[in-house]
Amino acid sequence: MHSSTTKRGVLPGFGLTMGYSVLYLSLVVLIPLSALLLNSTGLTWEKFWDIATDPRVLASYKVSFLTAAAAGLIDAVLGLLLAWVLVRYEFPGKGIFDAMIDLPFALPTAVAGVSLTAIYSANGWIGSLLEPLGLRIAFTPIGITLALMFIGIPFVVRTVQPVLQDLDAEVEEAAATLGASRLRTFRSVVLPELLPPLLTGFALAFARGIGEYGSVVFISGNMPMKTEIAPLLIMSKLEQFDYAGATAVALMLLLISFVLLLLINSLQRRIRKTAR
Amino acid sequence: MAGTVPMATGQSTTPRRSARKDSSVIKWVLVTAAGLVLLWLIVLPLAVVLTEALKRGWGVYVAAIRDPDALSALRLTLLVAAITVPLNTVFGVAAAWAITKFKFRGRQILVTLIDLPFAVSPVIGGLIYVLVYGSNGWFGPWLDERNISIIFAFPGILLATIFVTFPFVARELIPLMEDQGQQEEEAAVMLGARGFRIFWKVTLPNIKWGLLYGIVLCNARAMGEFGAVSVVSGHIRGETNTLPLHVEILYNEYQFSASFAVASLLLLLALVTLLLKGWFTRKSRH
Numbered sequence: 350m351h352s353s354t355t356k357r358g359v360l361p362g363f364g365l366t367m368g369y370s371v372l373y374l375s376l377v378v379l380i381p382l383s384a385l386l387l388n389s390t391g392l393t394w395e396k397f398w399d400i401a402t403d404p405r406v407l408a409s410y411k412v413s414f415l416t417a418a419a420a421g422l423i424d425a426v427l428g429l430l431l432a433w434v435l436v437r438y439e440f441p442g443k444g445i446f447d448a449m450i451d452l453p454f455a456l457p458t459a460v461a462g463v464s465l466t467a468i469y470s471a472n473g474w475i476g477s478l479l480e481p482l483g484l485r486i487a488f489t490p491i492g493i494t495l496a497l498m499f500i501g502i503p504f505v506v507r508t509v510q511p512v513l514q515d516l517d518a519e520v521e522e523a524a525a526t527l528g529a530s531r532l533r534t535f536r537s538v539v540l541p542e543l544l545p546p547l548l549t550g551f552a553l554a555f556a557r558g559i560g561e562y563g564s565v566v567f568i569s570g571n572m573p574m575k576t577e578i579a580p581l582l583i584m585s586k587l588e589q590f591d592y593a594g595a596t597a598v599a600l601m602l603l604l605i606s607f608v609l610l611l612l613i614n615s616l617q618r619r620i621r622k623t624a625r
Numbered sequence: 626m627a628g629t630v631p632m633a634t635g636q637s638t639t640p641r642r643s644a645r646k647d648s649s650v651i652k653w654v655l656v657t658a659a660g661l662v663l664l665w666l667i668v669l670p671l672a673v674v675l676t677e678a679l680k681r682g683w684g685v686y687v688a689a690i691r692d693p694d695a696l697s698a699l700r701l702t703l704l705v706a707a708i709t710v711p712l713n714t715v716f717g718v719a720a721a722w723a724i725t726k727f728k729f730r731g732r733q734i735l736v737t738l739i740d741l742p743f744a745v746s747p748v749i750g751g752l753i754y755v756l757v758y759g760s761n762g763w764f765g766p767w768l769d770e771r772n773i774s775i776i777f778a779f780p781g782i783l784l785a786t787i788f789v790t791f792p793f794v795a796r797e798l799i800p801l802m803e804d805q806g807q808q809e810e811e812a813a814v815m816l817g818a819r820g821f822r823i824f825w826k827v828t829l830p831n832i833k834w835g836l837l838y839g840i841v842l843c844n845a846r847a848m849g850e851f852g853a854v855s856v857v858s859g860h861i862r863g864e865t866n867t868l869p870l871h872v873e874i875l876y877n878e879y880q881f882s883a884s885f886a887v888a889s890l891l892l893l894l895a896l897v898t899l900l901l902k903g904w905f906t907r908k909s910r911h
Contacts (some may be wrong), residue, residue: 353882359811360726360807360810360814361823363726373714373722374739378738381757382741382753384753384757384762385749385752385753390761393653415741430662431662431663433655433659434655435659440656446663448899448903449668450897453667454845455840455842455896455899456671456895456897457849457869458851458869459851459872460674460849460891460892463873463876463884463885464670464671464674464885465828467668467677467881473673479835497665528882531651534803556744562746562852562855563747567873568877583748583749584855587752590761596756599752602746604797
């Protein structure tokens with residue numbers, strides 16, 4: 350006992366805090382999550398494959414991944430603009446501007462969901478302007494994408510902002526001294542530095558978008574094969590007490606998002622390497 | 626994956642240097658564009674909640690909030706947060722202490738495991754508790770025999786909320802306490818201070834704003850969680866209905882004004898959270 354404390358340093362409390370942390374983590378997170386992995390519903394491989402490759406299930410993955418990717422990409426562009434303006438310029442109302450970026454983190458998703466639906470449905474503020482043009486947003490994949498853009502935008506801004514702040518001014522100055530135009534400096538000096546945080550922001554927004562439920566269910570219309578997202582499909586299988594089905598869809602969703610994040614992480618490492 | 630907001634954001638004073646200065650035309654074009662994006666993406670949804678809530682007048686608004694079902698949903702939401710936040714705060718402090726003040730094998734794995742609930746869809750967060758405590762789940766038969774219900778009852782809502790808000794406090798404290806190192810605490814030990822007193826007198830003053838910030842974020846999510854709670858709640862009005870679920874029920878019944886009135890309470894929660902966030906961030910800089 351005594352030898353272990355001296356080895357770990359002089360501070361007290363390792364046993365207590367570590368023991369409690371691991372116990373609480375196991376009870377709240379690890380044991381329940383293992384119910385999903387340890388197949389508590391008696392799912393066979395064959396049945397798992399049947400459910401996971403059912404056309405309706407495949408369609409829901411497609412909707413989830415495509416809308417989350419589209420929202421992440423648009424957020425990357427818009428988030429870069431917002432972060433740039435916040436870091437580089439002074440303007441009136443900047444403090445409130447900066448604070449408002451976090452609203453999607455703090456606002457309950459159901460509130461975002463009903464609000465966005467009210468904006469984009471046929472008689473809503475924006476929906477009623479677009480309806481005569483034949484453009485429908487609510488109850489289409491565009492609506493889902495808009496909801497996921499709202500949820501994802503702070504992830505991009507908050508990952509790009511600190512990097513932009515720490516960017517070395519001298520590199521930009523050197524480029525300018527060497528006669529590079531402002532646009533060229535941005536493209537070949539600033540943008541490469543911002544690529545890793547942009548990718549991280551995209552990955553965070555994308556991953557959040559795949560799992561998102563509350564802000565999407567209202568605006569998506571939930572039409573099977575068209576606007577049904579994977580988390581909603583899990584929900585409707587649960588409502589029919591199809592626990593094996595829900596488990597299969599959930600496992601597959603976890604697996605695909607895990608693989609995608611690994612891919613994005615390795616891509617990011619490669620960008621870092623070439624940047625150096 | 627849900628988010629925590631990094632503490633250090635915004636409002637830096639970048640040195641004004643000629644080479645970094647864009648022409649004022651470009652500046653104002655970009656600022657205007659960014660302002661429009663903000664108005665469209667974030668301010669518009671906020672404004673719509675308020676206008677829709679008050680569309681049919683103050684009377685309808687007040688009636689929707691004073692409705693017994695709405696009040697019981699509010700009580701349930703407050704109760705769930707009142708239990709969830711202290712539990713996850715104690716865990717967050719304990720985990721951050723173990724992880725940042727000591728070196729041990731598997732440290733990085735522990736940090737990753739703590740983040741897991743952010744990587745999982747909230748719906749899956751609810752599903753796993755159904756698989757453990759539901760009537761077909763691991764402990765289902767045992768619980769049924771003893772007439773204990775967890776799923777479609779208060780304990781289920783509580784467990785699902787604890788799961789989705791699990792990482793907030795720990796995640797805020799770990800980087801903060803890592804930066805601070807352990808020298809001050811070690812000095813306190815040399816001076817003869819013990820255990821909890823060291824934490825209270827030495828560590829806590831250093832981390833207090835970050836801790837409060839984590840607590841506020843944890844609370845906002847605990848009160849606003851929808852997906853995970855939706856799976857385990859059973860939607861029994863007046864019993865297992867939280868405020869966000871009440872928004873959904875009213876909305877699906879086409880009682881839009883009432884739905885937005887309840888939603889405006891949650892919007893208020895979000896705005897207070899942002900205000901406190903700004904305040905804690907400013908305090909932590911001084």
